[in-house]
Amino acid sequence: xxxxxxxxxxxxxxxxxxxxxxxxxxxxxxxxxxxxxxxxxxxxxxxxxxxxxxxxxxxxxxxxxxxxxxxxxxxxxxxxxxxxxxxxxxxxxxxxxxxxxxxxxxxxxxx
Amino acid sequence: xxxxxxxxxxxxxxxxxxxxxxxxxxxxxxxxxxxxxxxxxxxxxxxxxxxxxxxxxxxxxxxxxxxxxxxxxxxxxxxxxxxxxxxxxxxxxxxxxxxxxxxxxxxxxxxxx
Numbered sequence: 288x289x290x291x292x293x294x295x296x297x298x299x300x301x302x303x304x305x306x307x308x309x310x311x312x313x314x315x316x317x318x319x320x321x322x323x324x325x326x327x328x329x330x331x332x333x334x335x336x337x338x339x340x341x342x343x344x345x346x347x348x349x350x351x352x353x354x355x356x357x358x359x360x361x362x363x364x365x366x367x368x369x370x371x372x373x374x375x376x377x378x379x380x381x382x383x384x385x386x387x388x389x390x391x392x393x394x395x396x397x398x
Numbered sequence: 399x400x401x402x403x404x405x406x407x408x409x410x411x412x413x414x415x416x417x418x419x420x421x422x423x424x425x426x427x428x429x430x431x432x433x434x435x436x437x438x439x440x441x442x443x444x445x446x447x448x449x450x451x452x453x454x455x456x457x458x459x460x461x462x463x464x465x466x467x468x469x470x471x472x473x474x475x476x477x478x479x480x481x482x483x484x485x486x487x488x489x490x491x492x493x494x495x496x497x498x499x500x501x502x503x504x505x506x507x508x509x510x511x
Contacts (some may be wrong), residue, residue, distance in 0.1 A: 291440075318498070327406075329486070329503035332439075377440055385429060385498050386489050389440040 290314045290389040293378050299396045306365045308393050310378030318380040319361040320387065321345075321353060323372075330377070336361055368397045404502035411510050416474040420487030423468065423478045427489040430463060430473045435484045435504070439503050444485070445472075465466075482509045 291312045300306055312391055319331040322345075332345030334353040342353060352364045352374060374397065378390040403421045410416045415462055422430065428449055433441040447454045447461045448472070454461045460473040482502040491500045 322506075327503065330424045330501045335498075379441075381498065386431070386443060386446065387441075387499055388443065389433075 291378060291380055291388055293331075293376075293390040294395060295372075296391065297394045298353070299398065300368055301398050302369055305366050306367050306395065308363045308376055309394070310361045312359050312380045312390075314380050314388060315356045315358075315380075316382045316388075317358065317378040318348070318381045318390050320360065321351075321363045321378075321379075322379065323347070323374040324392075325374050329333055333362070333363065333376075344365065360393060365395075365397075370397045371396045402500050402502035404485075404486055404505045406503065407408075407506050407508070409508045410477050410508065412477060414477055416472075416481065416507055416509075418474075418485050418487075420470040420472075420473045420502055421468055422470065422487070422489040422500075424489055424491055424500070425465070425468065427491070429441045429490050430470050431486075431488040431499070432459075432461065433486040433488060433501075435486065437483070441486060447482055450475065452486075469498055477509050479509045479511060482507055 288343045294309045317338045320335040324330050331347050333351050336342050336355045339355050340375050354362050376393045379387040381387045401423050429446050431446040432444040435441045435446045462471045484506050486504045487502040488499045492507045
């Protein structure tokens with residue numbers, strides 16, 4: 288079984304819709320991250336959380352929000368999706384060693 | 399601010415060695431990483447090196463670190479078509495808007511038969 292799972296794996300939605308992407312991990316890590324990947328831009332950090340009560344904005348947090356429901360769960364929401372949020376979204380986890388472990392990704396298309 | 403630079407593309411023939419290069423800016427980085435992303439998949443940790451090491455070898459992979467020049471390289475010996483992927487270099491960074499790892503934009507390795 289995968290240690291870091293993401294749901295859904297693919298989603299197509301329309302401009303203005305609210306979308307939630309979910310991430311779960313069985314690694315027992317305190318730290319979780321949300322990134323987006325765009326061609327030619329690499330990975331950009333959206334939000335990260337070092338424990339359940341700690342949420343931090345990343346480079347590109349505008350238009351996104353997160354919720355850390357439990358140590359194992361970290362969800363990303365787009366309150367009102369727009370086309371330039373079309374991207375591949377990755378969740379990752381890490382322990383205190385900083386080594387990050389990634390989920391398989393969610394491909395989001397906003398029409 | 400901190401930055402990690404990589405060339406975007408590399409093409410080699412099957413059986414040759416591949417060398418992917420990376421430069422970074424944060425001299426206080428504790429670990430430097432190489433991640434591999436195959437088509438349609440997430441990032442997979444390939445290897446890492448502690449900043450007080452010059453070299454690390456793991457089967458076909460050799461990581462070289464030149465701390466003075468802030469240069470990291472990944473050498474893949476006897477490159478196979480299954481090595482075709484995007485390879486990301488990353489350095490540790492503590493706190494701030496970039497979290498605890500800063501990634502390069504990735505080098506796409508194409509292996510020709």
